[in-house]
Amino acid sequence: MKLLLLLEQIFSKIELAFLIISLIVMVILSFLQVVLRNIFSSGFLWADTFLRYLVVWVGFIGASIATAEERHISIEALTKFIPNKYKVLSSFITHLVAAITCYFLLKATLQFIEIGLPADVKLFNSIPIIYFFSIVPIGFLLMLFHFLIRAFFKANSFFKMLTKEGKA
Amino acid sequence: MGTILLGIIILILALLGEPLFIIISIITLLAFAGEGQEPGVVISSLTRMADVPSLIAIPLFTFAGYILAESKAPKRLLNLSQALFGVIPGGFSIIALVSCAVFTAFTGGSGITIVALGGLLLPMLLREKYSEKYSLGLITTCGSLGILFPPSLPIILYALVAQQALQQSLFNLESSGQVLSINKLFVAGLLPGIILILMLALYGFFKAKQSGMQSIPFNLKNIFVAIRESIWEIPLPFLIVIGIYWGIFTATEAAAITAFYVFFVEFFIYRDLKLFTDLPKIIKESMILVGAILIILGSALALTDYFIFTEVPQKLFQFIQTFISSPIVFLLLLNLFLLVVGMMMDIFSATMVVVPLITPIAMSYGIDQIHLGIIFLLNLEIGYLTPPVGMNLFISSFRFNKPIFEVYKSVLPFIAVMIITLLLVTYIPQLSLFLVNYFNVQ
Numbered sequence: 001m002k003l004l005l006l007l008e009q010i011f012s013k014i015e016l017a018f019l020i021i022s023l024i025v026m027v028i029l030s031f032l033q034v035v036l037r038n039i040f041s042s043g044f045l046w047a048d049t050f051l052r053y054l055v056v057w058v059g060f061i062g063a064s065i066a067t068a069e070e071r072h073i074s075i076e077a078l079t080k081f082i083p084n085k086y087k088v089l090s091s092f093i094t095h096l097v098a099a100i101t102c103y104f105l106l107k108a109t110l111q112f113i114e115i116g117l118p119a120d121v122k123l124f125n126s127i128p129i130i131y132f133f134s135i136v137p138i139g140f141l142l143m144l145f146h147f148l149i150r151a152f153f154k155a156n157s158f159f160k161m162l163t164k165e166g167k168a
Numbered sequence: 169m170g171t172i173l174l175g176i177i178i179l180i181l182a183l184l185g186e187p188l189f190i191i192i193s194i195i196t197l198l199a200f201a202g203e204g205q206e207p208g209v210v211i212s213s214l215t216r217m218a219d220v221p222s223l224i225a226i227p228l229f230t231f232a233g234y235i236l237a238e239s240k241a242p243k244r245l246l247n248l249s250q251a252l253f254g255v256i257p258g259g260f261s262i263i264a265l266v267s268c269a270v271f272t273a274f275t276g277g278s279g280i281t282i283v284a285l286g287g288l289l290l291p292m293l294l295r296e297k298y299s300e301k302y303s304l305g306l307i308t309t310c311g312s313l314g315i316l317f318p319p320s321l322p323i324i325l326y327a328l329v330a331q332q333a334l335q336q337s338l339f340n341l342e343s344s345g346q347v348l349s350i351n352k353l354f355v356a357g358l359l360p361g362i363i364l365i366l367m368l369a370l371y372g373f374f375k376a377k378q379s380g381m382q383s384i385p386f387n388l389k390n391i392f393v394a395i396r397e398s399i400w401e402i403p404l405p406f407l408i409v410i411g412i413y414w415g416i417f418t419a420t421e422a423a424a425i426t427a428f429y430v431f432f433v434e435f436f437i438y439r440d441l442k443l444f445t446d447l448p449k450i451i452k453e454s455m456i457l458v459g460a461i462l463i464i465l466g467s468a469l470a471l472t473d474y475f476i477f478t479e480v481p482q483k484l485f486q487f488i489q490t491f492i493s494s495p496i497v498f499l500l501l502l503n504l505f506l507l508v509v510g511m512m513m514d515i516f517s518a519t520m521v522v523v524p525l526i527t528p529i530a531m532s533y534g535i536d537q538i539h540l541g542i543i544f545l546l547n548l549e550i551g552y553l554t555p556p557v558g559m560n561l562f563i564s565s566f567r568f569n570k571p572i573f574e575v576y577k578s579v580l581p582f583i584a585v586m587i588i589t590l591l592l593v594t595y596i597p598q599l600s601l602f603l604v605n606y607f608n609v610q
Contacts, residue, residue, distance in 0.1 A: 016448065016451075023231060023451050023455065026224070027424075030228065030427070030428075031425065031428035034424045038417065038421070048221065052219070052220070052223065053218055055223050055224050055226075055227060056217055058458065058459070059227075059459050059462030059463065060462075060463070061455070061459065062457075062458050062459020062460070063189075063459035063463035065455070066459050066460045066463075067187075069456065071456050072189065072190075072460050073187065073188050073460045075182050075183060075185070075512060075517075078557070079185040093181075094184050094186040094190075097181060098186065098187055101193050101194055101197075102190075104197055104207065105193055105211075108207035111211075112208035112209075112211035112212055116208050116209075117215075133215070136211065136214065136215075
């Protein structure tokens with residue numbers, strides 16, 4: 001239990017560190033690019049493509065942290081009316097379903113990489129596209145991991161509530 | 169039978185609070201499997217995300233918005249609008265309206281306005297002897313005001329999603345960039361947004377007159393002090409609007425400039441925020457929102473592909489056309505439909521799920537895509553405060569510790585004013601299109 005929590009915290013720390021570095025790079029590089037293009041009519045040829053992929057990376061890592069913090073966007077309108085006890089149970093179900101879905105998305109991604117991703121396409125003349133694309137399977141794997149841990153915690157606290165009620 | 173059961177299960181999951189991108193992914197995975205397609209197809213749509221050049225505007229503007237929200241910019245903004253508009257009768261309504269609109273334009277309308285500015289504004293309004301019901305309604309309304317102004321995140325997202333949908337749609341063979349762009353929507357939202365504020369200000373003016381309220385005396389010194397205080401932030405809205413109107417730079421470039429400028433000004437000139445404690449927190453919070461949006465966008469792209477693959481928009485259009493032939497009636501019903509959507513979903517999810525379906529249909533009715541975008545955004549803005557489940561209502565009730573029914577009652581007159589504005593905007597397309605054509609925005 002504690003080990004899982006620690007593991008999740010370590011992962012979140014690494015993800016956050018990645019986000020901070022990426023965003024600072026994104027802000028500075030995109031600004032530099034605008035200055036170079038508009039004032040000096042030049043710019044880095046690779047920067048635009050690099051930035052576009054960086055956005056996808058940031059998106060997936062951000063989504064992973066959103067998973068760990070249970071902050072994904074959902075239709076919340078009716079959840080406010082669920083009694084507290086059943087909230088934990090429904091939260092367990094939704095997290096479990098999410099984990100299963102992420103598993104299938106991961107599988108679909110691996111299949112896509114095998115048959116759909118053009119293997120010989122290289123960005124910036126030398127780097128195979130798979131390096132840029134790897135965030136998709138990594139992202140789904142991270143989310144699968146966070147959803148599973150969350151589901152586990154929900155189940156745990158639900159059973160605790162049940163045994164408490166049983167005693168009372 | 170099996171399909172219906174599956175649909176019900178998915179619906180229940182959605183209502184239980186399943187993340188929306190999971191719901192969309194389940195539907196897409198099942199739908200493509202039903203067509204006998206390989207699951208990898210779902211992912212291939214996702215790769216299109218890296219081909220959208222203006223996608224970077226989303227993280228950059230969100231980052232800038234969160235910095236502004238965390239700094240003392242809201243307080244400075246409030247001081248400035250108080251110095252400028254306090255002399256007008258009913259001026260405190262205008263102070264609230266304008267400062268919230270500017271703030272929301274930069275922070276994207278995720279309820280953060282009510283939390284950040286509402287807490288300062290409500291005591292101010294009550295001190296000026298505005299009734300509690302009016303003040304509460306005004307603040308709740310203000311929470312989503314300003315999403316029609318650049319550089320609001322909902323506008324950017326709408327433009328991106330609509331562009332993708334039109335590009336993929338069989339209806340439209342030309343380049344969708346000619347029909348719709350972020351720049352065009354940025355310009356188009358300006359007049360309708362100003363009209364909305366004027367209408368609400370007019371209501372505030374009558375309210376103030378009714379109760380015989382005094383305006384604060386004109387004071388040039390106050391104005392100077394307030395301007396000097398926020399001298400570094402004042403250029404920001406003008407930079408974006410003028411830069412785009414005159415075609416000096418694109419929305420994406422505006423995002424890069426804004427993010428860098430705001431970062432520099434708040435951290436190094438005002439020093440409201442500390443690099444090592446505040447920056448990681450701001451990056452984390454803003455990128456959680458960005459990640460949550462982009463992952464839905466990715467999954468919605470696949471669903472859009474499925475819709476187009478199975479010609480869903482065409483079938484829907486043919487179906488609707490048997491009942492409705494006039495575009496006007498269609499727009500009226502669309503308004504009703506969108507109000508309901510806006511009640512249930514936040515503006516980001518609604519955009520990503522609904523826009524791919526309605527853009528091709530509206531195009532078949534010959535409705536201008538820019539005009540449609542403004543109608544959509546205004547509807548969703550109203551949806552934020554439509555009882556029983558509009559998001560602003562809950563945020564207000566929570567933030568000010570008021571019973572939800574009291575909040576419901578307080579917003580009703582404001583909803584009425586907004587719906588009148590919505591009808592104006594819907595049936596006078598020129599309100600949305602005039603500036604775009606006049607400045608010939610690309």
